[in-house]
Each structure stands twice: as C-alpha cells, then as structure tokens.
Amino acid sequence: MTFLAYALYFGALIGAALMLAAWMARVYAGIPALAGVERLLLRGAGVNPGRDMAWPGYALAVLAFNLVGFIVLYAILRGQGALPLNPDGIGGMAPDLAFNTAVSFVTNTNWQAYSGEAQLSYLSQMAGLTVQNFVSAGTGMAVAVAVIRGFTAAKGTTIGNFWVDLVRSVLWILLPLSILLALFLAWQGVPQTLLGAVTASGLEGTEQVIARGPAAAQIAIKQLGTNGGGFFGVNSAHPFENPTIASNLAQSLAILLIPVAFCFLFGRMAGDRREGRAIFAAMAVMFVAGLVVIHLYEAAGNPALGLGANMEGKEQRFGALLSSLWAASTTAASNGSVNAMHDSFMPLSGLVMLVFMQIGEVIFGGVGAGLYGMLLYVVLAVFLAGLMVGRTPEYLGRKVEAREVTLAVLAFLSMPLGILVGGAIAATVPQALAAVQDAGPHGFSEILYAYSSATGNNGSAFGGWGAAGTWHTTALGLIMLLGRYAIIVPMLAIAGSMIRKTRAPVTSGTFPTHGPLFVTLLILTVLILGALTFFPVLALGPIAEETARAAGQSF
Amino acid sequence: MLTQMRPALTLTLFFTLLTGLAYPLAMTSVAQKLFPDAANGSLIAQGDRVIGSALVAQGFAAPGYLHPRPSASGWNEAGTGASNLGPTSALLIAAVAERRAAWRAENGTDAPIDAVTASGSGLDPHISPENAAAQAGRIATARGADPAAIAALIDSAVAGRSLWLYGEPSVNVLLTNLALDASFPFAPADGKGTPTE
Numbered sequence: 001m002t003f004l005a006y007a008l009y010f011g012a013l014i015g016a017a018l019m020l021a022a023w024m025a026r027v028y029a030g031i032p033a034l035a036g037v038e039r040l041l042l043r044g045a046g047v048n049p050g051r052d053m054a055w056p057g058y059a060l061a062v063l064a065f066n067l068v069g070f071i072v073l074y075a076i077l078r079g080q081g082a083l084p085l086n087p088d089g090i091g092g093m094a095p096d097l098a099f100n101t102a103v104s105f106v107t108n109t110n111w112q113a114y115s116g117e118a119q120l121s122y123l124s125q126m127a128g129l130t131v132q133n134f135v136s137a138g139t140g141m142a143v144a145v146a147v148i149r150g151f152t153a154a155k156g157t158t159i160g161n162f163w164v165d166l167v168r169s170v171l172w173i174l175l176p177l178s179i180l181l182a183l184f185l186a187w188q189g190v191p192q193t194l195l196g197a198v199t200a201s202g203l204e205g206t207e208q209v210i211a212r213g214p215a216a217a218q219i220a221i222k223q224l225g226t227n228g229g230g231f232f233g234v235n236s237a238h239p240f241e242n243p244t245i246a247s248n249l250a251q252s253l254a255i256l257l258i259p260v261a262f263c264f265l266f267g268r269m270a271g272d273r274r275e276g277r278a279i280f281a282a283m284a285v286m287f288v289a290g291l292v293v294i295h296l297y298e299a300a301g302n303p304a305l306g307l308g309a310n311m312e313g314k315e316q317r318f319g320a321l322l323s324s325l326w327a328a329s330t331t332a333a334s335n336g337s338v339n340a341m342h343d344s345f346m347p348l349s350g351l352v353m354l355v356f357m358q359i360g361e362v363i364f365g366g367v368g369a370g371l372y373g374m375l376l377y378v379v380l381a382v383f384l385a386g387l388m389v390g391r392t393p394e395y396l397g398r399k400v401e402a403r404e405v406t407l408a409v410l411a412f413l414s415m416p417l418g419i420l421v422g423g424a425i426a427a428t429v430p431q432a433l434a435a436v437q438d439a440g441p442h443g444f445s446e447i448l449y450a451y452s453s454a455t456g457n458n459g460s461a462f463g464g465w466g467a468a469g470t471w472h473t474t475a476l477g478l479i480m481l482l483g484r485y486a487i488i489v490p491m492l493a494i495a496g497s498m499i500r501k502t503r504a505p506v507t508s509g510t511f512p513t514h515g516p517l518f519v520t521l522l523i524l525t526v527l528i529l530g531a532l533t534f535f536p537v538l539a540l541g542p543i544a545e546e547t548a549r550a551a552g553q554s555f
Numbered sequence: 556m557l558t559q560m561r562p563a564l565t566l567t568l569f570f571t572l573l574t575g576l577a578y579p580l581a582m583t584s585v586a587q588k589l590f591p592d593a594a595n596g597s598l599i600a601q602g603d604r605v606i607g608s609a610l611v612a613q614g615f616a617a618p619g620y621l622h623p624r625p626s627a628s629g630w631n632e633a634g635t636g637a638s639n640l641g642p643t644s645a646l647l648i649a650a651v652a653e654r655r656a657a658w659r660a661e662n663g664t665d666a667p668i669d670a671v672t673a674s675g676s677g678l679d680p681h682i683s684p685e686n687a688a689a690q691a692g693r694i695a696t697a698r699g700a701d702p703a704a705i706a707a708l709i710d711s712a713v714a715g716r717s718l719w720l721y722g723e724p725s726v727n728v729l730l731t732n733l734a735l736d737a738s739f740p741f742a743p744a745d746g747k748g749t750p751t752e
Binding site for chain 1 (some may be wrong): 559583590597677
C-alpha cells in the first residue's frame with residue numbers, strides 16, 4: 001500500500017511535469033499569440049524585447065529588479081499599520097524583522113521569523129508577500145532559462161532578456177497554475193475572504209478567536225513558486241492552510257511540479273531529451289533515498305513516546321506517509337512550507353532534511369534555482385570525469401575550462417560560508433545561543449537547521465528555535481542574500497562564458513552525459529562535495545542525537 | 556544598473572497591481588460566489604452564535620464530549636503552535652507520560668499515540684478512530700446513553716483514507732460532538748442541555 005501510494009504520486013508528478021515542460025519550452029521560445037501583450041507591457045516599461053543581454057547585463061537586471069522589490073516590500077511591512085486592508089488593526093513591523101522578512105521573500109527563501117496572523121495585515125500578505133512569491137519565483141525561473149541557454153544555445157554572446165523571461169514566467173506559467181490551485185484550495189476549505197477574525201464561543205463556552213483572510217490565493221503561489229511562507233504561523237499544518245487529504249496531495253504535487261518540469265525543459269532546450277532525463281534521474285535517486293529514510297523512521301515512531309507512528313507535531317489526517325513525503329519534498333525543493341513540525345521528527349529524518357538543504361537545494365530545488373544549482377555540480381562532475389580520463393572535459397559539446405570550474409567552486413563556497421561560518425558564530429555568541437530551545441545535540445541541530453535553511457534559501461525551520469531576535473534576523477537576512485546572489489551571479493557568468501564556445505561534434509572519445517555512468521558520477525559529486533563538507537557538523541547534531549536515543553538517553 | 560531601474564520600477568508596479576491586488580481580489584470574489592462557506596472559514600453557527608469552525612479544533616474537557624488531541628497552544632487559533640520539542644527531549648517524554656496516565660484514569664484503557672502527542676498546528680480537528688472509540692464508554696456514562704449506540708455513532712463518523720491510499724482514517728471531534736448533542740442530549744437534570752460550563 002505504501003509503495004503503491006508513492007508510486008502513484010510520482011507517476012502523477014512526472015506526467016504533469018512532462019506536460020508542463022512542453023508548455024514552458026513554447027512559452028520561453030515566445031508564443032506568437034501572446035507576443036502582443038508582452039510587447040505592450042515591456043515597451044511600457046522601456047524594454048526592447050528584441051534586444052538580448054550579455055551575462056553582466058542580465059545579472060544587473062536581476063539585481064535591480066530584486067533591489068526595487070526589497071525596498072517596496074520593506075516599506076509596506078514597516079507602514080502596514082497606517083495602510084488599508086488591515087481589519088485586525090496590526091501595527092508596523094520592527095526594522096530588523098521587516099529587513100529579514102523582505103530579504104526572505106525577495107530571495108525566494110520565505111523564512112518566517114514572524115507569525116502571519118498576528119504580525120501581517122491583509123495588504124502585506126497580498127500586495128507585499130504574494131507579489132514577491134510570484135516575482136522571486138519568476139526571477140529564479142528566468143535565471144535558470146538564461147543559464148540553460150548558455151549551455152545549449154548556438155554560439156553567441158547573449159543569454160536572453162531578463163525582463164522578457166520574467167514576464168513570461170509570471171504571466172504564462174505561474175499565474176494560470178496559481179489560479180487553478182487557489183480555487184481548488186478554496187473549495188477544499190482554505191479561507192479566501194477579506195473579513196477579519198471571528199470570535200466563536202465554543203460548545204463548552206470557551207471563546208476562540210478564529211483568524212481568517214485571503215489565504216487560498218497566497219498559498220497556491222507559495223507552493224507553486226517553492227516559496228513556502230505560510231499565511232498562518234504554523235504553515236500548512238494549519239487546518240485553514242491545508243484542510244483535507246486532497247488539499248495536501250494537491251500542494252505536495254505543486255511543490256515539486258515546476259522544479260521537476262525544469263529538468264525536462266533542460267532536455268528540450270538541449271535538443272536531446274536524454275540530457276534532461278539524466279539530471280532528473282540523478283535528482284530522483286537522491287530524493288527517493290532520503291524519502292525512504294524519513295518514512296521508515298517516522299512510521300516506526302518514537303518508542304520513548306509510545307507505540308505507533310511519531311505523531312508529535314503531526315496532524316492525524318496526514319499521518320506518517322503524507323508528513324514524510326512533504327518533509328522530503330519541502331527540503332529538497334527549497335520550498336520550506338511544512339505540514340508537520342520538523343523539530344519533532346526523528347533525528348535521522350532531520351539529518352536527511354539537513355543534507356537536502358546543505359548540498360545547495362539541488363534535488364529538484366527551488367523553481368529554476370534547483371536546475372542552475374545542479375548545473376554547478378554538472379560542471380564539477382564533467383571536470384572530474386575529464387581528469388580521470390585525461391581529456392579536456394566537455395558538456396553538451398562545449399569545453400569546460402578553468403574559468404567555469406573556478407566560478408562553480410566559487411558559487412559552491414557560499415554554502416559552507418553561510419552554514420559553517422554563520423552557524424559556528426551562532427553557536428558561540430551568547431546572545432545568539434539564547435535562541436536554542438532543546439537541550440543536548442538536538443539544540444545544536446536547531447542552529448544548524450536554521451543556518452542551512454537560510455543559506456539554501458529553503459525557509460523551513462526547527463520551529464522551537466527562536467528566530468525573532470535581532471541577532472538572527474540580521475545575520476540570517478545577510479546569509480539569505482549570500483545564498484541567493486553568490487550563486488546566481490557566478491552561474492550567469494558560467495552561462496555567459498559557455499555560450500561563447502563552439503559546440504564540438506560528438507566523437508567516440510566524448511564522455512556521454514546522458515547515461516547511467518554520468519548519473520552515478522553526478523550523484524557522487526554531489527555527495528562527496530556537498531555531504532562531506534558538512535559531515536563533521538552533522539555528526540555533532542543529528543548523528544549524536546540518534547546514538548544517544550538508541551542508548552535510551554534523553555536531554 | 557541605472558538603465559535597468561525604469562523596467563525594474565515599472566514592472567514591480569505592474570506585478571503589484573496584477574498579482575498583489577487583481578489576483579487575490581479576483582480569487583476572493585470567485586471563491587465567495589462558488590464556495591461561500593468554505594471561503595469564509597467553514598464556520599458553524601447555532602442561531603446567531605458562531606460556535607467554531609468545522610476545520611479547527613476547540614478544547615473539550617467535559618466527560619460527555621469527545622476530547623481532541625493535546626494542543627501545545629491551548630486551541631488558541633490566533634496564536635497557533637506546536638511543542639516543537641525534539642525526539643530526545645526529556646520535557647516531551649515526561650509530558651507524554653503524564654498525559655498517558657491521565658488518559659488511563661479517564662478512559663480505563665491504554666492511550667493511542669495520537670491522544671498523547673500534540674499536533675503540529677495545535678488545532679488538529681481530528682483524532683484517530685481508536686482514540687474516538689476508546690472514549691465511547693465515558694461519553695455514554697456521562698450522557699446516560701446506551702454505550703453501543705454511542706459507539707455506533709462514533710463509528711459512522713470515521714472518515715477513511717483518500718483514494719484508499721492517502722492520509723489516515725480520522726474522526727472530526729467538533730462535528731461528532733454536535734451529532735452527539737443532537738442524538739443523545741444530556742439528561743435535563745443539569746437544566747441547560749449542555750454540560751458544566
């Protein structure tokens with residue numbers, strides 16, 4: 001039954017992603033019937049849609065757009081108390097929290113150091129966060145398409161026009177899917193209203209304040225855009241964000257849909273769908289391996305609490321299976337929404353989630369971000385393969401040389417910098433240490449999880465850890481910027497450098513990058529580079545906790 | 556970067572109007588037309604008194620009602636929360652042991668796991684069928700009703716898996732308590748038709 005449930009889910013996911021990839025390929029190539037609307041909008045914004053950009057121009061456009069987005073969102077959050085659509089009379093956000101939240105949504109992290117129902121007006125939710133949910137996802141998708149062009153398009157100097165790619169991502173991919181999902185969720189019971197909270201008097205006479213709001217529209221894009229920031233504080237565990245098993249399945253599919261479709265889009269743009277399937281296969285193998293670990297541990301439960309699945313922090317209707325599937329998807333895909341509390345998962349389930357984030361969110365990853373992140377490892381994998389066989393490494397007919405490898409390593413370094421350096425400081429400074437809730441190794445895992453989540457632009461948390469103090473709102477804000485742009489800029493530079501190279505014809509000496517051998521090599525590269533960098537800290541956190549637990553210890 | 560500022564500002568404004576206002580407002584008006592109950596929070600009213608939402612747990616302590624799962628936030632909807640305690644937390648292990656003892660004293664059986672662990676939301680509207688069935692005897696005594704009839708009502712309230720594969724069978728506590736009140740009103744002795752308030 002368990003196997004069948006997962007098999008059916010993956011079948012539906014792959015089928016939907018294949019169809020979406022076909023649509024996305026047409027959208028990014030330009031659909032004549034939609035060109036009129038695009039041209040009107042872009043001309044109005046002062047953009048010549050026919051003019052493509054070299055990589056520095058593309059990168060500057062990304063940075064300019066995200067900077068404006070940050071300033072607008074910060075202003076809305078600070079001023080929400082005086083702005084309309086605020087039926088519950090919520091005041092403006094403190095400066096450090098507004099900085100953290102604005103960075104978090106602009107970088108597609110959606111780390112939540114606040115609780116939505118208590119600290120955000122409906123205007124902030126809609127005109128602030130929902131907008132960034134769309135455009136931060138659109139930014140990631142645009143960058144990914146530009147990077148794919150760098151690897152696959154004919155020799156040239158330009159990698160596309162950011163404004164065109166952005167508009168196409170939002171208007172023709174994210175928005176139509178969000179409308180469908182929002183209406184489905186509203187039908188299932190997710191509120192979509194501008195009325196404020198209602199006070200109920202329960203059957204036993206106790207008063208209960210029931211927060212509501214325009215949630216369905218926000219939640220639809222939060223899942224499709226791998227954003228993850230909930231309308232309510234407890235995210236998709238809240239019965240209003242995720243009321244039914246059907247709403248849970250729809251959201252679970254939405255989390256992975258676009259990231260998986262990007263693998264197949266890559267194959268289409270490369271002119272050889274096997275190349276996309278190879279990248280998908282590498283991601284899928286790692287995903288399933290992690291999912292199996294989480295499922296087995298959560299279904300077996302915690303003997304210290306009693307017989308049965310590990311139900312602390314989980315909803316009865318979801319149980320172990322749907323909670324494990326969600327936990328694996330949300331950490332692999334850089335989504336960060338939760339339908340169960342990760343802090344209360346078993347130690348080795350937590351280990352899998354940490355590894356998924358620490359390798360840089362490349363197992364499906366964020367929309368677009370997962371694919372360009374994986375291409376970073378592809379560059380390193382073909383480089384290693386080239387060293388082994390003693391030939392200049394090539395990928396898709398183009399030589400991978402010192403410049404690309406240097407840039408890839410540079411991009412990779414942002415992960416250890418954010419997680420190990422940021423985490424080490426947070427584990428030593430007393431002011432920062434106060435955020436830890438649990439005693440023993442689990443407390444260390446809480447720090448590690450927060451800094452891994454921020455660097456990987458994931459956004460989920462071990463929720464017992466106090467994210468709201470000034471130290472962490474500031475440090476994590478800076479680290480989220482590092483985890484986003486210190487990867488985007490080098491990857492665009494790699495694309496700009498690859499596209500200038502001539503594509504060599506395939507010979508018998510070419511190392512094929514679509515077979516099982518390459519898939520294995522790619523997985524090994526991810527695990528050796530990514531996982532080994534973090535093994536020592538994982539030993540201090542989840543591994544130490546598991547050995548203590550096995551010995552019957554508690555803290 | 557300056558040449559990129561005009562498109563950055565214009566498109567930010569455009570997307571704010573489109574995805575930040577037009578999209579959520581359009582979804583609001585469509586959802587309000589098509590599914591007004593669901594879009595407003597699935598509220599349950601008795602007369603003009605809102606007694607809760609079908610989707611949100613509320614606390615029950617009286618012996619005549621089904622009891623929900625423990626809530627780390629006391630069923631406070633506006634400030635929801637979980638314990639977020641880790642699997643080796645001594646605090647968590649002690650809290651669960653304490654709940655287990657209380658459950659046994661109340662219901663006379665060993666507690667199912669969902670009855671002693673707190674949900675992620677603190678608002679889990681459901682309990683497991685085993686949890687619900689084990690409370691039938693206590694409810695029957697409090698209501699002076701036939702235990703078999705109470706057990707049958709609870710059994711008919713069980714919602715199964717989705718597509719026979721997904722999720723876990725569950726019983727909605729608030730809806731079942733309303734059904735109990737309708738079918739097995741409290742003996743008129745307490746004068747109010749509801750248990751001690």
